[in-house]
Amino acid sequence: MAYFTAMFGAAILLGFINLLMAKEDTCDLYATPGQSLTLPFAYERLTNSHILRWVHNNKTIFYRKGKVSTGKPEDITSNGSLVLKKILFSSQGIYQVHVLHPNSTSAKTWTRRLCVLDKVSKPQLSYTCDFSSMAVNLNCHVTKPEGLVFSWTLDKETLKSETKQTLSISFIDLKAERSFTCDVANKISKASSDKVWPTCPPLLSFKRQTVMAVLAGGGGLILFLLFVIVGLCCLLRRNKSQTGPRDKGELRIWRVKREKAGKTTPLCQTQT
Ligand SMILES: *[C@@H]1O[C@H](CO)[C@@H](O)[C@H](O)[C@H]1NC(C)=O
Ligand SMILES: *[C@@H]1O[C@H](CO)[C@@H](O)[C@H](O)[C@H]1NC(C)=O
Ligand SMILES: *[C@@H]1O[C@H](CO)[C@@H](O)[C@H](O)[C@H]1NC(C)=O
Numbered sequence: 001m002a003y004f005t006a007m008f009g010a011a012i013l014l015g016f017i018n019l020l021m022a023k024e025d026t027c028d029l030y031a032t033p034g035q036s037l038t039l040p041f042a043y044e045r046l047t048n049s050h051i052l053r054w055v056h057n058n059k060t061i062f063y064r065k066g067k068v069s070t071g072k073p074e075d076i077t078s079n080g081s082l083v084l085k086k087i088l089f090s091s092q093g094i095y096q097v098h099v100l101h102p103n104s105t106s107a108k109t110w111t112r113r114l115c116v117l118d119k120v121s122k123p124q125l126s127y128t129c130d131f132s133s134m135a136v137n138l139n140c141h142v143t144k145p146e147g148l149v150f151s152w153t154l155d156k157e158t159l160k161s162e163t164k165q166t167l168s169i170s171f172i173d174l175k176a177e178r179s180f181t182c183d184v185a186n187k188i189s190k191a192s193s194d195k196v197w198p199t200c201p202p203l204l205s206f207k208r209q210t211v212m213a214v215l216a217g218g219g220g221l222i223l224f225l226l227f228v229i230v231g232l233c234c235l236l237r238r239n240k241s242q243t244g245p246r247d248k249g250e251l252r253i254w255r256v257k258r259e260k261a262g263k264t265t266p267l268c269q270t271q272t
Helices: 002-025 206-242 248-264
Strands: 029-031 051-056 059-065 067-070 093-100 106-116 124-130 135-141 149-154 166-170 180-185 190-192
Touching: 124 180, 135 149, 135 180
Parallel strands: 029 106
Antiparallel strands: 051 059, 051 093, 059 067, 093 106, 124 135, 135 166, 149 180, 180 190
């Protein structure tokens, strides 16, 4: 009984810790370095007689009471929003705004957490053929996989249950040749790998085999024809040189012909 109580207590404690951690991790707003962002706060009835204060990580970055004493007037819209012109990693954290009536009672408060993330870069998809398990192992390579969401596409269909960085597909499930892509995403961006067609030897589909056979056959035929042509050409030349010129006039013409021919058909060098 004591054991169960302890377990129950531990489970609750763990759950509570998880909840705290999750809260710590989640942000209300996301941005990437270099972009500009107007924090989505608005107090439409804002007038110049209101007291407006913006706080970033417990530090006052804007204060207006009649006149602006901290920050710049152009950093605030007419609604009281704060404009972050060029986001840096140091821009992240908690933003709070306090609007006070002229009689110093609170008119509106607002708190949001901003996270600044790099855009994801294009993942590199690679695979290995594992013959012991008869499966293709695909790997969606990225430099920093922390906090990224992975997804997989087979042909044009998203594999809903596959959300890990790696994917294993048995040879049996790949009877025909099929294409894979992997996607990575974070809160602000998404990128896809190039398409990959895994071809472990047992995966060579009928289609590909035929294509290869046709290609190989065609290549062979062309090569064969080339040999025949070259052979015939050389044979003809040799015959010609054997039945060479008879008189001097003929010889001159023949030489010119030879020179021209020699330049254009270097494959058929025959000895004179
Ligand atoms: C802001 O102040 C609160 C309470 O004083 C503190 O718990 C919190 O850690 C501070 N936050 C930052 C970012 O300094
Ligand atoms: C003021 O707020 C309204 C409604 O939220 C919005 O449509 C408008 O663009 C805001 N104006 C400025 C200058 O931020
Ligand atoms: C302060 O001013 C606001 C707006 O003018 C008003 O609604 C509120 O009742 C006032 N509060 C006090 C305590 O006078």
